[in-house]
Amino acid sequence: MxxxxxxxxxxxxxxxxxxxxxxxxxxxxxxxxxxxxxxxxxxxxxxxxxxxxxxxxxxxxxxxxxxxxxxxxxxxxxxPTGNAAFDAYKSDTLRRLEDEQHNFEAFLERLREAKDKSEFDQFMDERAKAAKSED
Incomplete structure (x- = not known):
């Protein structure tokens, strides 16, 4: 086979x-x-x-x-374009944009974590209130 x-x-x-x-x-x-x-x-x-x-x-x-x-x-x-000054400017600009993107993504991650924590805290508070009302 x-x-x-x-x-x-x-x-x-x-x-x-x-x-x-x-x-x-x-x-x-x-x-x-x-x-x-x-x-x-x-x-x-x-x-x-x-x-x-x-x-x-x-x-x-x-x-x-x-x-x-x-x-x-x-x-x-x-x-590369062949113009050293422009290529240096372009690479510096791209590096700065990548840094900005990284910082923005980190910021969004912190926002998501804060939102998750807030929602979890709200859930725990509602659960505690429900437990108190059952007693």
Whole structure:
């Protein structure tokens, strides 16, 4: 009995058929992913179900844009221009923006923790009042 390889064969022009299909669907947008999933359900329901699970697992259903578009804009942002002064300014600005993002995310985390604590304290107070009223 022959065993099947778990990886798809790659071609010279940029990867496996799966990665090519994924890139093509990403270029077309979220609608293409949804259309592929619907067609999968119509023609062979396990394919549609597999696409649905893949889209949810890969967070394609809930993101504003597809991964390849974000990656290409990131790659364009990081590409050097050849002007040393501008590149230094750009890297400094990007570093400051990353710091701001980190600080903002930390701030949001503190807000979530404070809200969680407040809600938990309210729950405990209501529970204590309910226990007192039962006595």
């Amino acid at each position: 022959a065993t099947m390889s778990t990886t798809a064969p790659s071609t010279q022009s940029g990867g496996s058929w799966f990665s090519k299909t994924e890139r093509w669907l990403d270029d077309k947008g979220k609608g293409a992913w949804i259309a592929a999933m619907v067609l999968g359900f119509i023609f062979f329901w396990p394919v549609g179900l597999a696409l649905l699970f893949y889209m949810i697992w890969n967070k394609r259903m809930f993101s504003k844009s597809c991964t390849s578009r974000r990656m290409s804009s990131t790659m364009t942002t990081m590409r």
